[in-house]
Amino acid sequence: MTKPKTDAPIEEDSEHAPILGTWRNVYILVAGALFVSIILFYLFTLYFA
């Protein structure tokens, strides 16, 4: 068995996002856009199908 290497490759999210201040806000925007799309598509399904 290979002994696990112990270095921690994950670095902290230190850089500021160029838009919306922080990367956290940018990710919320992406997830929010997906959520809104799914709701809209569901409403489309109810209306048209």
Add this chain to the structure above:
Amino acid sequence: MTNLDWTLLIVTLLFIILYGIYKSHRDKDINGYLLGNQSLPWYHVGFSVMATQASAITFLSTTGQGFDDGMRFVQFYFGLPLAMIVLCITFIPIFHRLKVYTAYEYLELRFDGKVRIFTAFLFLIQRSLSTGISIYAPAIILSTIFGWDIFWTNVIMGGLVLTYTVIGGTKAISYTHVQQMLVITVAMFLAGVIVLQMLPENIGLVKALKIAGKSGHMKLVSLEFNPKDRYNLFSGLIGGFFLQLSYFGTDQSQVGRYLTGESTNQSRLGLVMNGLLKVPMQFSILLVGVLVFVFYQYNTSPVFFNKVEVDKLRSSQYAPELKVLETEHEKLAQKKQALLNSMGDVSDEQLVTYKASLRESDSLSKNIKAQVTDLIKKNNPAASTNDRDYVFLRFVLDYLPHGLIGLLIAVIFAASMGSIASAYNSLAATTVVDVYRKFTKKTSSEKAELNASKVSTVLWGLFCIFVAQYASQLGNMIEVVNVLGSLFYGIILGVFLVAFYFKNIGGTATFWAAVISQGIILGIGIPQLILKKEWIAYLWFNPIGCFLVIGIAWMIQNLWKKSEYSSSKTTND
């Protein structure tokens, strides 16, 4: 195709090839050839990532999918934005910090050489097979337009891209991707608007969608959980998330795209752009397919969209049978059109009868189509009977105005060239960085590595063209690519997730877990492909494969932990 169409097509293709050659003239080392010296801004990264995923298959198969199966395929992409977030948080900072050429280099830093080689090997198999299918997709355009043999069209298409890719480096690929995506967006928008305008005067967008809805084409979201159902909210969010995470995080054709970003921030923004635009883009392409479906409710569709096979049938002993079926198909289409035209003036009670008549006509149409398919198979057992992929192309050639035909054909070619070029580049990068460089023990010069990259690109290109010869037998192309990906992606993703999040698990445990898990997934997936039956929808292979690797690696590591450390026979190779 008129002179105008040909001019647009040839000028676009020549421009891409010459532009690629022009952009590559400064990149004389392997860093420039494979990573573009990591100098590109976020919108280049974003467009390049999107253009790599959006090949000709996207336009031919997705519109065909919309025509045949409706909008439900959009659910396949629901996991993508979430995958982009995880990639931005975890994958990009690591790859940038370690300054790797390929994703698999990181696995040797974290585990050992055998995990790196095994994972790179899985990638090479999967990507080369998928690229073969990506070559076949535009090749069917040539075969349909010119009536050429599919063998030679594959050779010409794959060979053209190969020439351009060997000469141009990754920066040239990224530059051309930006232009391709802009032209694609404009051309698809124009196609959608024109289809809408070609519908009868009283049919607007809303009414068209209602007609599509009556035929079951507007089920965008299905909340019904069924593991056998390929596309529903859950398979899209969970299975799609794992597939997209694996594709973008561990497939070198994508990793190579965002590693060209000039900083972590620029790479991240590129993926955020993809996360925001991909779902609306796929929605729009499917919508064009659905509008084409509505168009053919008011206009008689060909009995079979693959014109080459129908022409062969027309000059065969089965011609009289085809004639009878075509006449029946024409009568049914006229009956359906009459029903649709009079539906607006009937009472609610009559509407029920009309709808039943429409359903009956649809069923009879499908029956006629099945009979034509049987005849085609009898006439030519090797014929491609998967008609979905021909729908949009046939519509474009039969109905769209000249100029736009040339532009759309050019778009399909351009998209193909971009994604195939990315794939060739990534296959060469993985071969040289993860195999050649490793086995030459880093003694080779920059020039030797650059030459090895070019030779490797040629060899992979030839293999992909070989695979393309068999692609027509596999079914709807976009699904085939995703099925192939799903057989391998979950395992590769599992290896990377163990690397990122399970610090106590070592290389040997991960290696054997990956081998065992791949065996299990292939053991389920290959019989499904051969028997053409689905016990488990392919999207689920991604999370299953991923969790198998994590679970088995964890078990191996913990079960043998004591003997490992007590025997002191371990090595950190």
